[in-house]
Amino acid sequence: MFSHFFAADRLINAPKAEAQKAKGYVQRILEIWNRGDDVEWHIARHALKTKEEAQEVESSLIGTLGISKNGLPLNISRGRGNRLRGPRNAEQVKVMAAKPLKPTTPFDTVFVFQIYRGLKEGRTPYDATRMWWSIPIYLRERTVAGNAHIVGLVDGVSLGAYKIKRWEKEGTRWLSPGKADISAPLIYKDWGRIISDARGYVQHGGFLALEFDGRGKYRFIRGATDKNWRQF
Numbered sequence: 001m002f003s004h005f006f007a008a009d010r011l012i013n014a015p016k017a018e019a020q021k022a023k024g025y026v027q028r029i030l031e032i033w034n035r036g037d038d039v040e041w042h043i044a045r046h047a048l049k050t051k052e053e054a055q056e057v058e059s060s061l062i063g064t065l066g067i068s069k070n071g072l073p074l075n076i077s078r079g080r081g082n083r084l085r086g087p088r089n090a091e092q093v094k095v096m097a098a099k100p101l102k103p104t105t106p107f108d109t110v111f112v113f114q115i116y117r118g119l120k121e122g123r124t125p126y127d128a129t130r131m132w133w134s135i136p137i138y139l140r141e142r143t144v145a146g147n148a149h150i151v152g153l154v155d156g157v158s159l160g161a162y163k164i165k166r167w168e169k170e171g172t173r174w175l176s177p178g179k180a181d182i183s184a185p186l187i188y189k190d191w192g193r194i195i196s197d198a199r200g201y202v203q204h205g206g207f208l209a210l211e212f213d214g215r216g217k218y219r220f221i222r223g224a225t226d227k228n229w230r231q232f
Contacts, residue, residue: 004026004029007026094188095157106212107211107214110149111209113207115128118152125159128152130177131175134173143166159188160187202223206223209222217229
Protein backbone atom coordinates (compact mmCIF):
# COMPACT_ATOMS: atom_id res chain seq x y z
CA MET A 1 0.00 0.00 0.00
CA PHE A 2 2.81 2.42 0.90
CA SER A 3 5.35 1.13 -1.61
CA HIS A 4 5.81 4.59 -3.16
CA PHE A 5 6.62 6.07 0.24
CA PHE A 6 9.06 3.26 1.02
CA ALA A 7 10.78 3.77 -2.33
CA ALA A 8 11.11 7.51 -1.66
CA ASP A 9 12.34 6.90 1.87
CA ARG A 10 15.18 4.72 0.57
CA LEU A 11 16.24 7.58 -1.72
CA ILE A 12 15.88 10.51 0.66
CA ASN A 13 19.63 10.62 1.35
CA ALA A 14 20.75 9.06 -1.95
CA PRO A 15 22.88 10.96 -4.48
CA LYS A 16 20.83 13.28 -6.70
CA ALA A 17 21.71 11.30 -9.84
CA GLU A 18 20.28 8.14 -8.30
CA ALA A 19 17.09 9.86 -7.14
CA GLN A 20 16.53 11.23 -10.65
CA LYS A 21 16.31 7.67 -11.96
CA ALA A 22 13.26 6.98 -9.79
CA LYS A 23 9.74 6.91 -11.20
CA GLY A 24 7.90 10.19 -11.52
CA TYR A 25 5.60 9.76 -8.54
CA VAL A 26 8.56 8.83 -6.29
CA GLN A 27 10.38 11.97 -7.42
CA ARG A 28 7.26 14.02 -6.63
CA ILE A 29 7.24 12.66 -3.05
CA LEU A 30 10.91 13.56 -2.68
CA GLU A 31 10.25 17.09 -3.99
CA ILE A 32 7.52 17.60 -1.39
CA TRP A 33 9.68 16.25 1.43
CA ASN A 34 12.63 18.41 0.35
CA ARG A 35 10.39 21.48 0.69
CA GLY A 36 9.79 20.47 4.29
CA ASP A 37 6.16 19.49 3.64
CA ASP A 38 4.32 16.22 4.27
CA VAL A 39 2.58 14.08 1.66
CA GLU A 40 -1.02 13.60 2.70
CA TRP A 41 -2.57 10.22 1.96
CA HIS A 42 -6.04 8.71 2.06
CA ILE A 43 -7.19 5.10 1.76
CA ALA A 44 -10.06 4.93 -0.75
CA ARG A 45 -10.68 1.17 -0.36
CA HIS A 46 -9.26 -1.43 1.98
CA ALA A 47 -9.58 -5.18 2.62
CA LEU A 48 -9.34 -5.92 -1.10
CA LYS A 49 -9.01 -9.65 -1.57
CA THR A 50 -7.29 -10.01 -4.95
CA LYS A 51 -4.69 -8.19 -7.01
CA GLU A 52 -7.22 -7.87 -9.85
CA GLU A 53 -9.70 -6.12 -7.55
CA ALA A 54 -7.00 -3.72 -6.36
CA GLN A 55 -6.03 -2.94 -9.95
CA GLU A 56 -9.64 -2.14 -10.88
CA VAL A 57 -9.92 0.29 -7.96
CA GLU A 58 -6.57 1.86 -8.86
CA SER A 59 -7.68 2.28 -12.48
CA SER A 60 -10.89 4.00 -11.41
CA LEU A 61 -9.00 6.42 -9.16
CA ILE A 62 -6.43 7.22 -11.88
CA GLY A 63 -9.20 7.98 -14.35
CA THR A 64 -11.12 10.11 -11.85
CA LEU A 65 -8.03 12.17 -11.04
CA GLY A 66 -7.59 12.73 -14.77
CA ILE A 67 -10.86 14.67 -14.97
CA SER A 68 -10.31 16.55 -11.72
CA LYS A 69 -8.60 19.94 -11.35
CA ASN A 70 -5.42 18.08 -10.38
CA GLY A 71 -5.03 16.46 -13.80
CA LEU A 72 -3.64 13.03 -14.58
CA PRO A 73 -1.28 11.47 -11.99
CA LEU A 74 2.27 10.60 -12.91
CA ASN A 75 1.57 6.89 -13.53
CA ILE A 76 2.80 5.75 -16.94
CA SER A 77 -0.11 3.32 -17.14
CA ARG A 78 -3.65 4.71 -17.15
CA GLY A 79 -4.85 1.70 -15.18
CA ARG A 80 -6.08 -1.81 -15.82
CA GLY A 81 -9.10 -1.95 -18.13
CA ASN A 82 -9.18 1.84 -18.42
CA ARG A 83 -9.78 1.89 -22.16
CA LEU A 84 -12.77 -0.47 -21.99
CA ARG A 85 -14.22 0.38 -18.59
CA GLY A 86 -12.61 3.69 -17.58
CA PRO A 87 -14.21 7.11 -17.04
CA ARG A 88 -16.27 8.66 -19.81
CA ASN A 89 -17.19 12.30 -20.34
CA ALA A 90 -20.53 13.49 -21.71
CA GLU A 91 -19.31 13.42 -25.32
CA GLN A 92 -18.00 9.86 -24.95
CA VAL A 93 -21.29 8.68 -23.42
CA LYS A 94 -23.15 10.04 -26.45
CA VAL A 95 -20.77 8.09 -28.70
CA MET A 96 -21.32 4.90 -26.69
CA ALA A 97 -25.09 5.34 -27.02
CA ALA A 98 -24.99 6.12 -30.76
CA LYS A 99 -27.74 4.34 -32.68
CA PRO A 100 -27.31 3.13 -36.27
CA LEU A 101 -27.91 5.87 -38.82
CA LYS A 102 -31.27 5.61 -40.58
CA PRO A 103 -32.60 9.13 -41.21
CA THR A 104 -36.32 9.61 -41.70
CA THR A 105 -35.63 13.06 -43.16
CA PRO A 106 -34.50 13.34 -46.80
CA PHE A 107 -31.09 14.94 -47.42
CA ASP A 108 -29.99 15.92 -50.93
CA THR A 109 -26.26 16.01 -50.19
CA VAL A 110 -24.34 14.95 -47.08
CA PHE A 111 -20.55 15.29 -47.04
CA VAL A 112 -18.82 12.88 -44.65
CA PHE A 113 -15.28 13.53 -43.42
CA GLN A 114 -12.97 11.81 -40.94
CA ILE A 115 -12.10 14.44 -38.30
CA TYR A 116 -9.82 12.52 -35.93
CA ARG A 117 -6.75 14.51 -37.01
CA GLY A 118 -8.52 17.83 -36.52
CA LEU A 119 -9.60 16.88 -33.00
CA LYS A 120 -6.09 15.69 -32.19
CA GLU A 121 -4.80 19.12 -33.23
CA GLY A 122 -7.09 20.70 -30.66
CA ARG A 123 -10.05 21.74 -32.82
CA THR A 124 -13.61 21.36 -31.57
CA PRO A 125 -15.89 18.88 -33.40
CA TYR A 126 -17.57 21.90 -35.01
CA ASP A 127 -14.35 23.39 -36.36
CA ALA A 128 -12.88 20.01 -37.31
CA THR A 129 -16.03 19.18 -39.30
CA ARG A 130 -16.29 22.46 -41.22
CA MET A 131 -12.53 23.00 -41.76
CA TRP A 132 -10.91 23.44 -45.18
CA TRP A 133 -11.56 20.54 -47.57
CA SER A 134 -10.95 19.95 -51.27
CA ILE A 135 -14.49 19.95 -52.66
CA PRO A 136 -14.90 19.63 -56.45
CA ILE A 137 -17.23 22.09 -58.11
CA TYR A 138 -19.87 19.54 -59.12
CA LEU A 139 -20.37 18.75 -55.42
CA ARG A 140 -20.36 22.37 -54.29
CA GLU A 141 -23.06 23.12 -56.85
CA ARG A 142 -25.30 20.48 -55.25
CA THR A 143 -25.44 22.60 -52.07
CA VAL A 144 -27.19 25.54 -53.75
CA ALA A 145 -30.65 24.14 -53.02
CA GLY A 146 -30.02 24.55 -49.28
CA ASN A 147 -30.48 20.94 -48.18
CA ALA A 148 -26.79 20.08 -47.90
CA HIS A 149 -25.04 19.04 -44.71
CA ILE A 150 -21.54 18.21 -43.53
CA VAL A 151 -20.69 15.42 -41.07
CA GLY A 152 -17.52 14.68 -39.10
CA LEU A 153 -16.79 11.09 -38.04
CA VAL A 154 -14.51 9.55 -35.44
CA ASP A 155 -14.41 5.74 -35.28
CA GLY A 156 -17.56 5.59 -37.37
CA VAL A 157 -19.65 7.84 -35.10
CA SER A 158 -20.72 11.35 -36.12
CA LEU A 159 -19.47 13.92 -33.58
CA GLY A 160 -20.36 16.84 -35.82
CA ALA A 161 -23.25 17.37 -38.26
CA TYR A 162 -24.13 20.81 -39.59
CA LYS A 163 -26.15 22.46 -42.34
CA ILE A 164 -24.06 24.05 -45.09
CA LYS A 165 -25.11 27.63 -45.79
CA ARG A 166 -22.37 28.49 -48.26
CA TRP A 167 -18.76 27.73 -49.22
CA GLU A 168 -15.75 30.02 -48.86
CA LYS A 169 -12.52 29.41 -50.76
CA GLU A 170 -8.99 29.40 -49.36
CA GLY A 171 -6.48 28.53 -52.06
CA THR A 172 -7.70 25.23 -53.52
CA ARG A 173 -9.77 24.32 -50.47
CA TRP A 174 -13.23 25.21 -49.26
CA LEU A 175 -14.82 25.85 -45.88
CA SER A 176 -18.40 25.87 -44.66
CA PRO A 177 -18.19 29.15 -42.67
CA GLY A 178 -20.16 30.84 -39.94
CA LYS A 179 -22.27 29.50 -37.10
CA ALA A 180 -24.03 26.44 -38.52
CA ASP A 181 -27.23 24.75 -37.41
CA ILE A 182 -26.74 21.28 -35.92
CA SER A 183 -28.28 18.53 -38.05
CA ALA A 184 -29.96 16.52 -35.29
CA PRO A 185 -30.93 13.48 -37.42
CA LEU A 186 -27.27 13.00 -38.44
CA ILE A 187 -25.29 13.70 -35.26
CA TYR A 188 -24.24 11.08 -32.67
CA LYS A 189 -25.14 8.25 -35.02
CA ASP A 190 -23.29 5.06 -35.90
CA TRP A 191 -22.33 5.24 -39.58
CA GLY A 192 -20.93 1.71 -39.65
CA ARG A 193 -23.23 0.55 -42.45
CA ILE A 194 -22.20 3.44 -44.69
CA ILE A 195 -18.50 3.02 -43.92
CA SER A 196 -18.60 -0.71 -44.64
CA ASP A 197 -19.96 0.01 -48.13
CA ALA A 198 -17.07 2.40 -48.86
CA ARG A 199 -14.33 1.02 -46.61
CA GLY A 200 -11.58 0.98 -49.22
CA TYR A 201 -12.32 4.55 -50.23
CA VAL A 202 -12.38 5.78 -46.64
CA GLN A 203 -9.20 3.93 -45.70
CA HIS A 204 -7.36 5.84 -48.43
CA GLY A 205 -8.44 9.17 -46.91
CA GLY A 206 -11.32 9.97 -49.23
CA PHE A 207 -14.42 11.82 -48.10
CA LEU A 208 -17.92 10.62 -48.95
CA ALA A 209 -20.97 12.34 -50.37
CA LEU A 210 -24.38 10.72 -50.03
CA GLU A 211 -28.07 11.27 -50.61
CA PHE A 212 -30.83 9.97 -48.32
CA ASP A 213 -34.45 9.61 -49.35
CA GLY A 214 -35.81 9.64 -45.77
CA ARG A 215 -37.58 6.31 -46.35
CA GLY A 216 -34.78 3.90 -45.50
CA LYS A 217 -32.65 4.24 -48.63
CA TYR A 218 -29.37 5.98 -49.46
CA ARG A 219 -27.03 6.25 -52.41
CA PHE A 220 -23.43 7.31 -52.92
CA ILE A 221 -22.70 10.47 -54.85
CA ARG A 222 -18.99 10.02 -54.10
CA GLY A 223 -17.19 7.10 -52.50
CA ALA A 224 -18.49 4.08 -54.42
CA THR A 225 -18.75 3.15 -58.08
CA ASP A 226 -22.30 1.84 -57.64
CA LYS A 227 -24.50 4.94 -57.47
CA ASN A 228 -27.81 3.04 -57.21
CA TRP A 229 -30.08 3.34 -54.20
CA ARG A 230 -29.36 0.97 -51.31
CA GLN A 231 -31.57 -0.22 -48.49
CA PHE A 232 -30.51 0.23 -44.86
